[in-house]
Amino acid sequence: MAASSGQVKASLFVTCIIDQFYPEVGESTVRVLQRLGVELDFPQAQTCCGQPAFNAGFWSDAKPLARRVLDHFQHSEYVVVPSGSCATMIRIYYPELFHDEPESLQKARSLAERTFELSEFIVDVLGIADVGHLIGDAAQSDMQKVTYHESCHLRRELGATTQSRALINSLPNVELVEMDQAEVCCGFGGTFSVKYPEISGAMLQDKLDRIGSTGASSVVACDCSCLMQIGGGLEKAGSGVQSVHLAKLLDDAIGQKPRANG
Amino acid sequence: MQSRIKQFPQLSSEALANDQIQKNLLGLYDGFHKARISASEATPNWDELSDRGRAIKEHTIENLDYYLEMVERTVTAAGGKVFFAKDAAEANKYVVDIAKVRGVKLVIKGKSMVSEEMGLNHELEKAGIEPVETDLGEYIIQLADETPFHIIAPAIHKSKEEVSDLFQEKLGTPRMTEITDLAMEARRQLRSKFINADMGITGANFIVAETGTVALVTNEGNGRMSSSMPKLHIAITGMEKVVPSIEDLGIMLRLLIRSATGQRISSYVTTITGPRKDDDEDGPEEFHLVLVDNGRSKLLADPAMRESLYCLRCGACLNACPVYRKVGGHAYGWVYPGPIGAIVSPMLTGLSDGKDLPYASSLCGACKEACPVKINIPRMLLYMRHQLAEGDNYPEHKSAPFGEAMTFKLWRFALSSSMGLRVFGGMARILQKLVAKDGRITKLPPPLSNWSKLRTFPALASKPFRSRWKG
Amino acid sequence: MDSKEFIANVRRSLGREVGAPPPAPPDDTYLALSNQQVESKAQAISRDLEANADEYMALLEKSAEGAGWRVARCKTASEAANHILSIVRDMEATSVLFSGHSALDDLHLDAALSGTGVQLEAMVLDDDSDKKAQRDDFRLKVINADIGITGVDYAVAETGTAVLLAQKGVSRVVSLLPPVHIAVVEKGQVLPSLDELFTLRRKEFLNDNLGSYMNLISGPSRSADIEYQIVTGVHGPGEVHMVLIG
Numbered sequence: 015m016a017a018s019s020g021q022v023k024a025s026l027f028v029t030c031i032i033d034q035f036y037p038e039v040g041e042s043t044v045r046v047l048q049r050l051g052v053e054l055d056f057p058q059a060q061t062c063c064g065q066p067a068f069n070a071g072f073w074s075d076a077k078p079l080a081r082r083v084l085d086h087f088q089h090s091e092y093v094v095v096p097s098g099s100c101a102t103m104i105r106i107y108y109p110e111l112f113h114d115e116p117e118s119l120q121k122a123r124s125l126a127e128r129t130f131e132l133s134e135f136i137v138d139v140l141g142i143a144d145v146g147h148l149i150g151d152a153a154q155s156d157m158q159k160v161t162y163h164e165s166c167h168l169r170r171e172l173g174a175t176t177q178s179r180a181l182i183n184s185l186p187n188v189e190l191v192e193m194d195q196a197e198v199c200c201g202f203g204g205t206f207s208v209k210y211p212e213i214s215g216a217m218l219q220d221k222l223d224r225i226g227s228t229g230a231s232s233v234v235a236c237d238c239s240c241l242m243q244i245g246g247g248l249e250k251a252g253s254g255v256q257s258v259h260l261a262k263l264l265d266d267a268i269g270q271k272p273r274a275n276g
Numbered sequence: 277m278q279s280r281i282k283q284f285p286q287l288s289s290e291a292l293a294n295d296q297i298q299k300n301l302l303g304l305y306d307g308f309h310k311a312r313i314s315a316s317e318a319t320p321n322w323d324e325l326s327d328r329g330r331a332i333k334e335h336t337i338e339n340l341d342y343y344l345e346m347v348e349r350t351v352t353a354a355g356g357k358v359f360f361a362k363d364a365a366e367a368n369k370y371v372v373d374i375a376k377v378r379g380v381k382l383v384i385k386g387k388s389m390v391s392e393e394m395g396l397n398h399e400l401e402k403a404g405i406e407p408v409e410t411d412l413g414e415y416i417i418q419l420a421d422e423t424p425f426h427i428i429a430p431a432i433h434k435s436k437e438e439v440s441d442l443f444q445e446k447l448g449t450p451r452m453t454e455i456t457d458l459a460m461e462a463r464r465q466l467r468s469k470f471i472n473a474d475m476g477i478t479g480a481n482f483i484v485a486e487t488g489t490v491a492l493v494t495n496e497g498n499g500r501m502s503s504s505m506p507k508l509h510i511a512i513t514g515m516e517k518v519v520p521s522i523e524d525l526g527i528m529l530r531l532l533i534r535s536a537t538g539q540r541i542s543s544y545v546t547t548i549t550g551p552r553k554d555d556d557e558d559g560p561e562e563f564h565l566v567l568v569d570n571g572r573s574k575l576l577a578d579p580a581m582r583e584s585l586y587c588l589r590c591g592a593c594l595n596a597c598p599v600y601r602k603v604g605g606h607a608y609g610w611v612y613p614g615p616i617g618a619i620v621s622p623m624l625t626g627l628s629d630g631k632d633l634p635y636a637s638s639l640c641g642a643c644k645e646a647c648p649v650k651i652n653i654p655r656m657l658l659y660m661r662h663q664l665a666e667g668d669n670y671p672e673h674k675s676a677p678f679g680e681a682m683t684f685k686l687w688r689f690a691l692s693s694s695m696g697l698r699v700f701g702g703m704a705r706i707l708q709k710l711v712a713k714d715g716r717i718t719k720l721p722p723p724l725s726n727w728s729k730l731r732t733f734p735a736l737a738s739k740p741f742r743s744r745w746k747g
Numbered sequence: 748m749d750s751k752e753f754i755a756n757v758r759r760s761l762g763r764e765v766g767a768p769p770p771a772p773p774d775d776t777y778l779a780l781s782n783q784q785v786e787s788k789a790q791a792i793s794r795d796l797e798a799n800a801d802e803y804m805a806l807l808e809k810s811a812e813g814a815g816w817r818v819a820r821c822k823t824a825s826e827a828a829n830h831i832l833s834i835v836r837d838m839e840a841t842s843v844l845f846s847g848h849s850a851l852d853d854l855h856l857d858a859a860l861s862g863t864g865v866q867l868e869a870m871v872l873d874d875d876s877d878k879k880a881q882r883d884d885f886r887l888k889v890i891n892a893d894i895g896i897t898g899v900d901y902a903v904a905e906t907g908t909a910v911l912l913a914q915k916g917v918s919r920v921v922s923l924l925p926p927v928h929i930a931v932v933e934k935g936q937v938l939p940s941l942d943e944l945f946t947l948r949r950k951e952f953l954n955d956n957l958g959s960y961m962n963l964i965s966g967p968s969r970s971a972d973i974e975y976q977i978v979t980g981v982h983g984p985g986e987v988h989m990v991l992i993g
Binding site: 300303307331332335338339340341344345348354355358360361362366410411412413416429430431432434435436439455456458459460462463466470471486487489495496497498500501503504505515520521522523524525526527529530537540541542543544545546547548549550551552553555556557558559569573574576577 | 750756773775813886914921942966970971980
């Protein structure tokens, strides 16, 4: 596959949650991919993949949003998504959503083949599992202990469990300590978190306890929805543990310095 | 059994507040869940086995009419009788009528979830017949007048102290502190029932169409007792439990047992083909098989829901489910708890009554990952949510709150263009100044205020990513 | 409900015309095999059993132990009989019932257990006497017996299983009601896995010889229903011995 000096062209589907709430994660994603030699574009017309409406059962509201994605990304060679759940929506659920609309179904199947979550894209498409050698002297820093939360869709719909861990493990100044039950859901689940807050909260508390037991200073994940749940819980509990998206962890290590925007 | 699926919010809340239930639920992950994973890893080609098991069930369900006809022929040829019950009432009537005609006074029961659906014990009691549950867990919940908490271990929510208290109250036994003693007491109590019962009722884990054989998977021996000691044996199960050939059993038994408890095989697997033969030393003189529909044809008729009928009732999805592990079986309000219950209970007892069940899930997919026949439960939960929200195929069950429907209409409208996103995003950024501080929101307004009990929320970033992008 | 009506409803639910002919099983199901093919498979299994008897016996020894049997490997029938004698003595058993499996004939149990004072009886119906009276009598005896001894029809190495078919001379409950069960397995009876067992049973079915009842016994009776703690001997035997001869 393409080495870091190759010119892989990809479009960024940044996801509405990153766009609006965690834009710095989007910036980190851009810097990391550019550092790895990807020629990246950002179709400005993008908004949302439609997952919230789809998950709530309002498929007639999800479909127009999905069709926009099909249209705006139909010419992209690759689509990179820094979110397991949004990548799942596009790759797994768009073909289901349009199963009885032949034209959209064809576009959905085509797009599915070209759409990857960020860690999948770096490891499986770019062929880079070790980013440690890309770390410049300026970026050397103290050892940090991190733990990793496995996002549900990333694991169970996309089948991606090894790529993110490989990338984290390749960073020399990062020690990855696995938490117990890393693969167990954090309790977000979209509207589940507000419709069934007690259950969601109980699941979150378990996750926070397990993070705490590792002694890690950060918890890393590939989905901002999980990080919103976990980070929100950590902050409310007054914990000093940081919640960090994989893109940011990688950016801190290998991203282009100085920063692109003022 | 009466359905309380409407009460999920209240029942789940109670379960979360119950220390004993929470304590006992903790044992599921390290116990059954991990045991299943170990057993599957120790089985060569588990994934392939799983695919074959699914293929067997898919083929059978797609041709269920053909195989049910075969079952009727072959069980009859073996000297048994088959009764097809449209619903619980018909099934109850058949069993009670036979019992009455044969002068049955005492019935011993092996575990049968379908008989719980039917409320059979209650009907037998009404007819003056004493039904005694013989599976240890079922025996305990029968004494406690409760419903099963888990498909495989119905009384797993009870502490040994609670069981001791129960025995003291109902059986007059002294206080017992050892679990072995409690189990031996149950053995003692049930011994005379086994010996004196007029009729044995069991479920059936599989029905082999080719040979007219019922397969029973047990560990205690009560299934063997119930099908050997009394003169009359009735097996009751759902019509979907059929497999085509006896050669399919090796695959299906491995999938079921290793997924249920992690055992390589259960202590007993018993296959029953009709009543005893003339030459046999012992065994029932009469055998009946009751196959129950009770709404299963509704699942069959909906291609999107049909694969729920592949279920082996192993309980693996319960053990894997982070929601079940928090709220336990009683919260689900009917016979079948956990992810499979979230699908089956509303479809069998009232979709809009059970409207919480498809939503009380984070869609994490652990159930799908655990299922030995790869049933895609999350997909069916999404489909049920869609029916509740928009009612395409079940217009009578459309029941989404107006506010929620409007929210998503607004969402769609706002996000239908990047301009719309900028405009609405801009408005939201102004409004949030009321609640945001240092980029965080500690108290979200209703209807999102539930979030804030345990979590802070991020404020919308002042400059979204799309404004920062330099092409 | 009338079976035709019930099945018609199923057919309609599947989206098929009620009057349409039923589908045939596709090629990749076991039902598509001809009787001849099943017979061939069964013969191949029998040849394999003979050829690999030692290996399967060794595998069974391990898997049976893992399943909770107390396993004894004996070279000869008389060694096996002595082992059974020691079990009887240790238990201070007073009544023992045994099945009509031919494997037990060579053990000469009556001789082996003479002098122990044990009441030993074959739980086998005599064709010439009143069957009902015998059945009632045996029922009482088996309820009160200390030990039930049987041979096996097959054993399964994969799972540590003794397979007992109910048949003339073999009661369903002689291996269930007494608190101790001893199963005697001869070399050449051991199948490698469950699949071979069910193929052989299928062959029997096609030869009209399936029988009414089969038990796969893989260890003692157990339950984990109270707080996940495993308890043995809940309804079936709590102590099971497998005696391997050869």
